Amino acid sequence: MAASNVRHALFCAIVTLVISYPILGLNLEAEGINIVLTGTDTTTVVAIACAALVVLLFQLFRDSLMGKLGAVSNLNPLTGRKPMEQKERAKLESWVLTGLVVVALFWPFFSSRGAVDLATLVLIYVILALGLNVVVGLAGLLDLGYVAFYAVGAYTFALLSQYYGVSFWMALPLGALLAGLFGLLLGFPVLRLRGDYLAIVTLGFGEIIRILLNNWTNVTGGPNGIGGIPDPTLFGMEFGRRVKEEGNTSFHETFGIAYSGEHKVIFLYLIALVLAIITALIIRRLMKMPVGRAWEALREDEIAARSLGLSRTAVKLSAFTIGAFFAGFAGTLFASKQGFISPESFVFLESAIILAIVVLGGMGSQIGVILAAIAVTILPELAREFSEYRMLIFGAAMVLMMIWRPQGLVPMRRLHITLKTQE
């Protein structure tokens, strides 16, 4: 018993050393054309050794330590408390959410431009993940080509603005509708497929769209992409320094304030915020509607759902279409934010990340998915110091997540339905 404990502790310490020393203790430095491997300063090495020692000691005395910790948690006054009443909790939740939205509305005015820009990206991922949540989390249809609909939305706006000078506000519904149409089109051939087979077909569909965009050079510009996509306007007011389009005025001149590049960034952020909130509210409502329940029924047991008179066609197509619709939303927004898009932005990795967000957040759970979208987008930015190792850390975090909390950050909670009792 004791011997195995010591051996286990030693093993853990060595693993710590093996992992952390190459990452933190060795540096690659370019000297002229050669790359030289140098060790870091002694403090880092000492820190690594200390870390290994801590791991060793912790593993050695883990049992007794954990036993003491268990006793400590009894001191926590919250442990014995009863869970809140369903109604009260719902009320509290809605207050907290409203508060968060208000904070999110005013936050960009006191924040740096980079942060607001990142937040816009986060919101785009929130919309995407909420949309995919319908397809994967609720309807249980594994879609690995979701990014295709995102691309359809983005390219709809880019092409329409390039060839017909269509503005952002016109393109927003068009992009979403067209993406929804593509969702419907993809839905038909995959109606009979489930699980792995469905995943492969959707994966293929995603690649088809990307390769089409890449090779249809005279329309889409191929790998060179499309640039000069206009920013959104606020009632005909542009956010650039100079007005680009006839008939428009510029925002800073109308209000008589000095030009600042931040106005545009904040405006985009606010549009993204509003769209994300609309998306969340619509999908929330759909979840409580017959459609939403039918999606879940199909996920739970397709045969039973059909035997009760639910048409598989209608249920699957509605899930695909609605999911794709919101991806189109996000795509249009993305094109406007970047001002330039190319097929590079719509590779399979994007689909995988959006799927990871849905799985990490908890399939079907909206709050979970939103939190996961924030985490997955921001964490790699925060971990920039680790540069090339950040994807490694990201991957490791995901593996740990799946081991410890396979149901996701905030698993879906069933809605409590109060019934009138019969007299």
Added chain:
Amino acid sequence: MLKIQNLAMRFGGLLAVDGVSLDVQEREIHSIIGPNGAGKTTVFNCMSGFYKPSGGKIIFQGTEIQGKPDYKISRMGMVRTFQHVRLFTQMSVVENLLVAQHRHLSTNLLAGLIKTPNYRERERKSLDRAAYWLERIGMLDQANVDAGNLSYGQQRRLEIARCMVTKPQLLMLDEPAAGLNPAETLKLNQLIVSLKEDYSVSVVLIEHDMNLVMDISDRITVINQGRPLASGTPQEVRVNEDVIKAYLGEA
């Protein structure tokens, strides 16, 4: 109300069902019995549209329904349960009953988003219906429990309630008593009889529990190796020599 004429179902070289005929009257409990592998469930699958029969006719209230898609047959008022309970396990008990009442999805998509009075009224009605049936099967307390967490007997009863909220005219029960203890079987027994008496539903029943079958059936059809062996009232079937040899055993 339901007539099956010379039903045949072939899987490749295997003739699973051959020449089975059935005639179910209004407000009747009609049992199908037979040894394991006799083709009882195959007959059910043909009736409910899961299989397209290779031959024969199924006539429900004057229309031929063989080969129609399953969800259409169910909407006509023929609903079934399964040999292995198929509930929506991660959804709550009420939600299971609500799903069953949602046949017209696309039409009320917009109505639901803006919550028209008509939509609210319909939602309220389906909730009331769900509540009524939960009380009927004595599970009102478990309304918000996940269906997967119910006991097996409760799951069986919920599955029947889920069929009943769709207001069927004909209910097909595939071994409803499988895996139930004697007390639960008795409860189920009373439930099935009351479906016939109080809601004028016809029931087609597949069952191995002879006590249940003999107690509640109005008529019985015996199938053996895909072929009809005998048909008649419980008394007639009980003394039929072929049936005793093939299935009931000489006791």
